[in-house]
Amino acid sequence: MGGFFLTIKNNKTMSVTQEQINEWKEKHGGVYALPVEDKTGYLREPNMNDYKRAFSAMQKNGDIAFGEELLSALWLGGDEAIKTQDEYFLTAKKVLIDFFNYPDAIINNIAKGKTEILIGDERCVIRVITREDLKLSEKRNPTGKPFVTQEALFNMVCEDKTEGFEDVKRAEIRFPLYQAIESLQNKKIGQLKKL
Template identity: 65%
Template structure:
């Protein structure tokens, strides 16, 4: 397998980020995942567990590589483990403001109002089949008061993952601990 600098540049223009994942004497080139890729992989995980998640992500993002990585467990299992690095996005910064909470992801800001149990109930109703991330998307759409243009891109995991984590934290400001007596 020979991948040229020109090929890598073409992939970058087409897909954005490109990654090389070497595993000892084998290597694979992967494109940067988007939210639809994560949704598909999490759906696979719901049906078939962590292995299905890894298989789906590897197959979906695969650009070029040694087929042994897909077929041979000695290569696949460490490759699957490395795919977790795609989830390493910077945390959102939250700040209480007059009418709610300001959430900053990278340099983009949005303001959301206080989340109620009815908001969560309505968001869950908009996702009756329990598809990954749809409840979070629906909840954000319900509570957002203002947002920069970056928040319109529902396929950008660099914005969406930190945003969803921030919204989750806003729902759980108080600490609860169940104690058996």
């Protein structure tokens, strides 16, 4: 099989082959090539645990730490310069934002103040979110870990859900879900005006 990228491992040159990419796909699901000019890295698809690690790093050490942590967590192989040399890393960090481009959830009001949230083929029904729900979900996250409050809130207000909502690692479900729940908390429009 033809090589896609030459990389050095233990001072030996080897190529990332289609066979290697197929093995990664079988093990990790989605696999992405990340070309930055003349270098290429290979990443697996992120899950919520990866995002939690990256956002925790960002809370402690800023945006650069976010990029370093996410790139490190997803890295399968390729040219290490993407991780180690600033001129490659800074571009790669910016490209990683593309992982956040998940389709929006569809939000439908249904009977008795309940809301249906549709994400792809998955569906859940939640009740009205109250101030008390928000307080309780915040209390369940005393250390302020990323996404813990949102998950606690969802568990409190969810009345029915399809199987896809059971897997808390599925970022393609969780990000649109959390955005939908956030939008449901902010139905009214307000604006502060100086008088």
